[in-house]
Amino acid sequence: MSWSINEVARAAGVTSRTLRHYHAIGLLEPAWTADGGRRFYEQEQLLRLQRILLLRELGLGLDAIGEVLAAQDGASAVEVLRRHRAWLLAERARLDRLVVTVESTMTTLEKGGTMTVNSMFAGFEQNPYEEEARSRWGDLAVDDATARMRRWSADQAAQAREGFGAALAALAALRADGVPVDDPRAQDVVDGHYRWVCLFWTPDRDAYRGLADLYVDDDRFRQNIGQGDDALVEYLRDAMKAYADSRLGQ
Amino acid sequence: MSWSINEVARAAGVTSRTLRHYHAIGLLEPAWTADGGRRFYEQEQLLRLQRILLLRELGLGLDAIGEVLAAQDGASAVEVLRRHRAWLLAERARLDRLVVTVESTMTTLEKGGTMTVNSMFAGFEQNPYEEEARSRWGDLAVDDATARMRRWSADQAAQAREGFGAALAALAALRADGVPVDDPRAQDVVDGHYRWVCLFWTPDRDAYRGLADLYVDDDRFRQNIGQGDDALVEYLRDAMKAYADSRLGQ
DNA sequence: ACTTGAAGTTGACGTAGCGTCAACGACTAC
DNA sequence: GTAGTCGTTGACGCTACGTCAACTTCAAGT
Structure with missing residues (x-):
């Protein structure tokens, strides 16, 4: 049982362009290609795609996703995730500070200040x-x-x-x-x-x-x-x- | 009193490339240019640059910065900032959820799960x-x-x-x-x-x-x-x- | 006058992750 | 035969610049 690119795209909630991109960068190869170059995917590719999308939702870059999926041992994958978690926390802290400053700037402006x-x-x-x-x-x-x-x-x-x-x-x-x-x-x-x-x-x-x-x-x-x-x-x-x-x- | 591009860049903590970029997109024009195209900035431009950098630190995009600085009344500038604040809060909430999920994924991996x-x-x-x-x-x-x-x-x-x-x-x-x-x-x-x-x-x-x-x-x-x-x-x-x-x- | 160096210029490509045409091929239905 | 659908491969565009490359300008030293 195999699926065309648009079937996979609809099922996964992405566009066919995304799948072509993943193919182009070697992140997700189709199971096989018909003449004319049409791509077909099977169960195995769908599984990999799910993992890709899960990691993408976590905010990892596509290259980092490739690393995680290529990692044979769970340990190095966890290491990538740990670094990513630290980055997420730092980003959140930065956003916290930004919110405070934006609010202060808004107050200043509302009072007629000049920034x-x-x-x-x-x-x-x-x-x-x-x-x-x-x-x-x-x-x-x-x-x-x-x-x-x-x-x-x-x-x-x-x-x-x-x-x-x-x-x-x-x-x-x-x-x-x-x-x-x-x-x-x-x-x-x-x-x-x-x-x-x-x-x-x-x-x-x-x-x-x-x-x-x-x-x-x-x-x-x-x-x-x-x-x-x-x-x-x-x-x-x-x-x-x-x-x-x-x-x-x- | 006017400053060359590199003097301004050093004082403001940006590179001259950034100033050229701001000129190219019309965000910050030099006060005047010498023959050969060399840019010179004066007090007024430094003030504007400071506001640009302040807003940039708040995480606004350059076009949004242009809007804020072009706004005659403080009210519309505040409106831009309010939208930006909402965006910041949404981003922070998203990061919160991502941290939780990353941690859960790490736990799963450490237990030997398959993601x-x-x-x-x-x-x-x-x-x-x-x-x-x-x-x-x-x-x-x-x-x-x-x-x-x-x-x-x-x-x-x-x-x-x-x-x-x-x-x-x-x-x-x-x-x-x-x-x-x-x-x-x-x-x-x-x-x-x-x-x-x-x-x-x-x-x-x-x-x-x-x-x-x-x-x-x-x-x-x-x-x-x-x-x-x-x-x-x-x-x-x-x-x-x-x-x-x-x-x-x- | 000539060379050298520092500082400037424009132009172009690269970044991440695709969106969005454009131009074309292949297959099905009528 | 032709229209419609679905696919393909380029190629450009998006942010906010970094990073060459190839030149020009200007002041200083010889």
Whole structure:
């Protein structure tokens, strides 16, 4: 007993194009072909097709499906499924985060906000300054910033901290050498900081000057950045202001 | 102040190829181009790029992003986001179901099962026969079947019930006319039933005969199928057995 | 003036999993 | 003979770019 391609397709709930595709990539060969190339399938092929479709519903790619079906031992098939399960869980977690962010963005828009990402707090994984910030810049900016923070993965945050730390170390060395803040070398470092801040937020001249002041004026920022070296934070502030004046449009 | 394509790319964390792509599809035009076609971007374009990347992180497609950014009023932008949120939630729910099924499949494989989908219960959304079935066919088949059931969407199940109901009505009419079970007209209806069962499971001759007996022997199946008309269920059983004998290979 | 290197350009193909024509062949029914 | 149905093999299209390949432009060094 054999079935034509369309009979199989109807029974399995796929199109004949799909079966031809599976044949083309070697995933499911017909039992035999008549003259003119017409494909015919038998019980064995239907069984294989069912397994294919089951795995496809699980979200595996066709090549992964081929691997599973080619695996002689159940163990390696289980291994493929285990990896796939991990991927599914990661995807679900990502979607969870996306839902939160979409909702936050919708709220911002409904309040009349503009979707600009305002992160004054770039470089700090947790944001212990939220209260302070709310009184200083209002709720919308903070909501944006914290929502964006939440989306960071751990290694992104680590990379961000690293970039900030490297810039600070370079600045400390320049200051130790007595290099003035408007020296090209110092300005180069600040340029790196500016571009890094731009990953989250693109401040104009005044905003960047305000950020520089914030770094010094706020005890917790100053402490967190300078680790006790207040003069370094002031050096950074002055360099940032010089950069803002010379490189950022009004 | 303007930036070259690579400066923008580094600042935004994308590649220059991406920016060229956005230009090509009209999502982000450079501020101006020099001779030779080199692209230059200014503050305004960076702002737009940030919004693009924010929306991209939310998982929107580039065309949807274009819609949001083109929307003059916040309301229509929110509408796009609302649809996207619904899509995200649906995707997450789908992944939830997939995780469950993958885990069940892994368990089956580890127990030495063969991943064949065995659904004796095709046509019933809920499966009140689980206990009975476990004693009759063992745990593996039931796990498979219930896992597969859980994955059905509501409208798939409704469509399945409808198909079954239509076949039954046709059979009832034939029986009322005194048509024998091996008449081509009755066999045609059973052929439809067989193909429909194949959506979930491809029984061989013995399995299909077993299914026919099950329909009559089990009180709850018989009641559910015949709605009190036991003779109709017996007619179905005999027609199915005739079909199995004549059309299904041993 | 010449070379070299860096950075830019356009064009094209590749990715996954088929959908969707187009153009044609084979078989059945009337 | 002809219409209709079912099949075939290409081939292009879809997302969001990655990745060559083949050139051009521009500034710096010799």
